[in-house]
Amino acid sequence: MTDAAETAPTPFHDLDAYVALPRMSGLALSPDGTRLVTAVSTLDAKRTRYVTALWEVDPAGVRPARRLTRSVKGESAARFASTGDLLFTSARPDADADAPDDEPPAALWLLPADGAEARVVASRKAGIGGVVVAEDAPVVVVPSDVLPSAADDAEDERLIGVRKDAKVSAILHSSYPVRYWDHDLGPARPRLFAGDLTTVAASPEAGAPAPRLALRDLAPDAGAALEHQDAVLSPDGRTLVTSWAKPGARGALRQQLVAIDVATGTRRVLVDDTAADVAGPVVSPDSRRVAYVRETITTPTAAPQVQLWVADLDAADAAPRRVAEGWDRWPHEIAWTRDGAGLLVGADHLGRGPVFHVALGSGAVTQVTADDAVFSDLRVSPDGATLYALRVSYAAPAHPVRIDLAAALASGTPVEAVALPAPAPLPALPGTLTEVTTTADDGAEVRAWLVLPEGASAASPAPLLLWIHGGPLNSWNAWSWRWNPWIMAARGYAVLLPDPALSTGYGQDFVQRGWGAWGAAPFTDLMAITDATVARADVDETRTAAMGGSFGGYMANWVAGHTDRFRAIVTHASLWALDQFGPTTDHSFYWEREMTPDMALANSPHLSVEEIVTPMLVVHGDKDYRVPIGEGLRLWYELLSRSALAADEDGTTPHRFLYFPDENHWVLSPQQAKVWYQVVDAFLAEHVLGLAGDELPPLPETLG
Structure with missing residues (x-):
């Protein structure tokens, strides 16, 4: 940091100090509610890129935050497994690899709850792009890309090497779209692979290789349908619900929701709404219902309508239903209450983004938070009394907070969130x-x-x-x-x-x-x-x-x-x-x-x-x-x-x-x-x- 940055009245007076401010994102809550983990991005030694590490935050707000991971490559996508172990992805070197790769792809790592050292539990040559966990079962699903002509993992790995060695980046398209925001689509397409954590539960003995997950492709015929998917596992680990892109005329895409049986790979369409895209599924605590966002297909004269809907997972003949029909705020984040009787919803509202409670029985909507802020990464405590989230506003960047959900619902009055000890102090404002x-x-x-x-x-x-x-x-x-x-x-x-x-x-x-x-x-x-x-x-x-x-x-x-x-x-x-x-x-x-x-x-x-x-x-x-x-x-x-x-x-x-x-x-x-x-x-x-x-x-x- 420059001398000017050290003497500036705030970090915003000196750009070196500003770009060096830590940036928090994501929030994971352990199954027993005693641990919160967030990701913190900081500048690397050369000050040319951000590296992300995982930090633990005390849900009780007593202990200071402590750093859990440290590597040049960084760590991301933290999720707690039902066992209490912490899963994350990272491209840092794997000490157990047979042939260390100079530039290893991102692998799935497990940091045991007992404090043992983190180890790789799953890897693919194409890399692993995140992790989906079941709350009550030792089941995980990881997204990873597969080349279209590869019949198995060995062939996929070989073809990746062929393209790399030949320095060929060409892509032959037969569908639309061909790119997204800042990256090309294809030739590899995303798939979803399931694994059973019980097979890697035990720590390896000295000198023994760490056990790896046996990954099963849940949708080998997906093609391009899983581009930009937002998959979620039911708490019992039996069903994966994910968005599924369905191609239409003139290159259009429409998002369905599909349910995939994790044990068999059997897939069925859960929601197919010809008038809307459906996405953002969240499964209820009893694994029987799915809340999701429905966004109507626009026309030149009709703006989209973004609505909250619920569908049954175990009753194929039951029609999905809209929740809170008279409410015209647009939900962007959903979490279930622990009793399954309501939804906690983040939505833009008058220049803020409060948390709202939606009662499924009556459809009544109650504002939960009183802060002039936006809330994301909603995590409900096991007893249902407390909500954890990241709070962000123009007064402060994202930081973890605790919300007295029980008090807000009992009184019907919004409450102020309480800041938790964060990995970095909030910056002073000029x-x-x-x-x-x-x-x-x-x-x-x-x-x-x-x-x-x-x-x-x-x-x-x-x-x-x-x-x-x-x-x-x-x-x-x-x-x-x-x-x-x-x-x-x-x-x-x-x-x-x-x-x-x-x-x-x-x-x-x-x-x-x-x-x-x-x-x-x-x-x-x-x-x-x-x-x-x-x-x-x-x-x-x-x-x-x-x-x-x-x-x-x-x-x-x-x-x-x-x-x-x-x-x-x-x-x-x-x-x-x-x-x-x-x-x-x-x-x-x-x-x-x-x-x-x-x-x-x-x-x-x-x-x-x-x-x-x-x-x-x-x-x-x-x-x-x-x-x-x-x-x-x-x-x-x-x-x-x-x-x-x-x-x-x-x-x-x-x-x-x-x-x-x-x-x-x-x-x-x-x-x-x-x-x-x-x-x-x-x-x-x-x-x-x-x-x-x-x-x-x-x-x-x-x-x-």
Whole structure:
């Protein structure tokens, strides 16, 4: 860490200190409720990548957190087995391997509950991508890829070697899609392999090799159906429930739920809803029911509806039923109560993400948590009285908390979560967080978080950055390491984080207002909330900029062509020409459902390029398959050739293009994230603050 980082008032004042902040994710609870485990990512010795280790957190909140694992490769996907042993995946070297691999694939490791050393219990040449456990039985399922022509593990391993030795990466496709977010699909396809932990329960004697799981392929005919699956085991270990992609016309995919008998591999369709995708299954404590999320298939005129449903596992003729029919919040996380009478659901709600209790009998919905925060990784204690979770908000990154579930349900009143001793302290913030609301022209209420820097006042109003979220079905309600407003607050900016039309957490009608008309209500909502914010005495309406990524980048482009009120625009991974974007994004079939060609043209920013009079910073990664690099390249060329600020005859332009050849839809590596912030800082300082020459923040020397 630099000397400046050590003396900075907060980590957000120095980017070296910021990228070095530990980042927590995931939460696992032991069967007896006495142990919690989370993953913590920290910088490696070279400060060029993050390495994840597992830490134990005391559920009682008494003991400090302690580190469980340590390796150069890191560990992830922690799950407790029914035996109390901890399972995780890691690509660290296996001391028991017959022929050590210089670059071993991720294997399944077991850290015994008795404190013995961790050992590998399952491995495949293609690697293991996680682990699914049964709560009450010693059964595990692991995902791993298999090449399509491989008849068995030996042939799969041989073919992997053939491709590697020949340096062949070619893929022959016969279906759609062919890529996803930042990686190519195929030629290997994911499968699900089951194993019995009783076969590896005993620790090996001195000099003896560690016993390995005998893995059985539960769906050898899956093809591409298990891409992006979200499998779960019933607590009794008898049934695996997983999403299953069913191909349709025009390259479309639709998600079913299937149930697979773990002992026999027999598969049956559990839920096949022709009007919706179904996903996120969670099996009840008695292994008899499955709660899941149903998302309706969209049309150009109808936004999706995301609903909570329950299906019977052991009654094939029983129709699934919707739960809490009158509730229009969108569930994104589900857990069963221990008595099976209710569901605990995380859902966006008015710029937050509380936990709700849904009574299955009456359908009544009760808010459990009172915090201005979002909760994830919901874990219920064995006695059902306590809920553990990760809490995150714009006031703090993810950290473990304990929630008095029994008190909340008994009183019907939301309770505050109690923070548990975490592996790292929460960082100090360089400012304050407040809310802004306004009323749009159609009467809808629009709200936003507003980050204010220290010292902002009527005597010293802060310049304003309007940040527009991606999605667009999303909400600015949780901490982001990539778009972190506190970095800009440390530089003196106020940051506005609004939820315009299409945002989640405000009801179905609020989403529908912007559906298929991105340039309408989402844009006017953003301008209305900006008007309300610059009317504050502590905000400087003469020094403003608009910024966004993905859909937020689309909207930044739209803003640039439809108003001159901002001094600068930053557009990252943005949609520019919607007629071009639709057929080239990784899931074109979804786009085709959302917008007709006429609607796409009516909302395409590229048609207003001649109206752009604001300097723009374009940012794009070449490995972005959701918003392909062609969008950024065309935007850049048309800014230079056709905008009102087109390049002069000598090539001079106020526009800039920050290009990352090896980054994806986001900028994930720590040193490249630093470059992102440094370039944005310099661009805004020039155009928003009006600095020049030596006053400007220096560009990073890593740019050459």
